[in-house]
Amino acid sequence: MKVLLVNKFLYPAGGAEAVMFLIWRTLEADGHTVIPFGMAHPRNVLTAYDKFLAPGVSYRQPMGLRAQVALARAIWYSPEARERLKRLLAEAQPDIAYVHNIYHQLSPSVLEALHEAGIPVIMTLHDYKLACPNYRLYTEGRPCMRCVGDGFHHAVLHRCVQGSRLKSLVCAIENTLHRRKGAYRSVAYFIAPSRFLYNIMTRAGLPENKLLHWPNPVDLPPVPRSRDAGYILYSGRLVPEKGLWPLMRAAQRLPQAEFHLAGEGPLRPELEAWCRHQGLFNVRFLGFVPPEATPKLIREARCLVMPSEWYENCPMAVLEALAHGVPVVASRIGGLPELIAHGQEGLLVPPGDEAALADALSLLLSDPVQAAAMGRRARKRAERDHAPRPYLDRLLALSAELLRHDSGTQRISFLDPYR
Structure with missing residues (x-):
């Protein structure tokens, strides 16, 4: 089968890409042809289809008003991405498309091209974008559900996108236009990696007969754990919604514990300055850790900590810890309780509760035997719920079902999108 x-992003940028590359590798190992499409970027994996890639788009570089207007229009609908994809489809002739993140840089214009070519689409939802203009259901320092099932004007009123009313307006218009146009109606199935996200999407108007709850897959290393170096690992972006301030205050309560923070983000300078001011020398900021170095960092940790204060979906950092036999201490929020049973594969704490977080971490630090037992159960859970082979088998079976019909993109009637 030829899979688009x-x-x-066609390089390791985050959790969505980790899932995509895992599917890519597994498909090719099975003898399927993989045809990638995304934006041009110097970090991309090189393929024979690079000439068809959409131009790279960056929202961080300064630009004039005319360029900003053009960029906003491309966010809503990118004719160039659509035309590049049409040329790729004409040459490569894929059978089916597995779509991941297309918002902003590619836009749903690519779905239009796929629909016109009669190619069925299965789309994995890695965030809350279809229900929330800022993707995260988080604003003003706390979780937010205002736009779910309601108008997206709340995003403008509360400046939900980078604290900017203008950027919030652009993204609110994006969501509103796509909803009114039915921009996602040609998607045959949506994969929701967490039950929490599944429920949010039904509230946002996606019909349940198009939604599937499939937890993300993760690579399972043959040797899950070599040694326990005893440190506490945080792996992720350094941003407010990740609960890093409660983590810092928990570290302050545990001066004998060693905390390793792997990742970059806008909060890093402030966190480092606070640690210096507080004389907190047990926190190490590792910065960006390349993918090839991440497994060793995970498997030597006493535990992974995910103190998030936003609605996590199905984070790959947690799945990677489970796969390596490392217990997880996480907030009881979003999809996290679906991945960890309290006292089994790790411990769950109320989000933002630094005392409870410190107590949970202290328990695992003081009892390596219990931590190791949780780690063994974590590995078994990864094998049971997140193994790549069963995931891909389901995906291929679903693809075969769609391809047996003359027009997979219209096989299931799509109720008025996002009613």
Whole structure:
């Protein structure tokens, strides 16, 4: 089978890309042809289809008003991404498309091209974008559900996108236009990696007969754990919604514990300055850790900590810890309780509760035997719920079902999108 993989980034940028590359590798190992489509970027994996890639788009570089207007229009609908994809489809002739993140840089214009070519689409939802203009259901320092099932004007009123009313307006218009146009009606199935996200999407108007709850897959290393170096690992972006301030205050309560923070983000300078001011020398900021170095960092940790204060979906950092036989201490929020049973594969604490977080971490630090037992159960859970082979078998079976019909994109009637 010839499979088109669509994602705006074709390099390791985050959890969505980790899932995409795992599917890519597994498909090719099975003898399928993988045809990638996304944006041009110097870090991309090189393929024979690079000439068809959409131009790279960056929202961080300064630009004039005319360029900003053009960029906003491309966010809503990118004719160039659509035309590049049409040329790729004409040459490569894929059978089916697995779509991941397309928002902003590619836009749903690529779905239009796929629909016109009669190619069925299965789309994995890695965030809350279809229900929330800022993707995260989080604003003003706390979780937010205002736009779910309601108008997206709340995003403008509360400046939900980077604290900017203008950027919030652009993204609110994006969501509103796509909803009114039915921009996602040609998607045959949506994969929701967590039950929490599944429920949010039904509230946002996606019909349940198009939604599937499939937890993300993760690579299972043959040797899950070599040694326990005893440190506490945080792996992720350094941003407010990740609960890093409660983590810092928990570290302050545990001066004998060693905390390793792997990742970059806008909060890093402030966190480092606070640690210096507080004389907190047990926190190490590792910065960006390349993918090839991440497994060793995970498997030597006493535990992974995910103190998030936003609605996590199905984070790959947690799945990677489970796969390596490392217990997880996480907030009881979003999809996290679906991945960890309290006292089994790790411990769950109320989000933002630094005392409870410190107590949970202290328990695992003081009892390596219990931590190791949780780690063994974590590995078994990864094998049971997140193994790549069963995931891909389901995906291929679903693809075969769609391809047996003359027009997979219209096989299931799509109720008025996002009613």
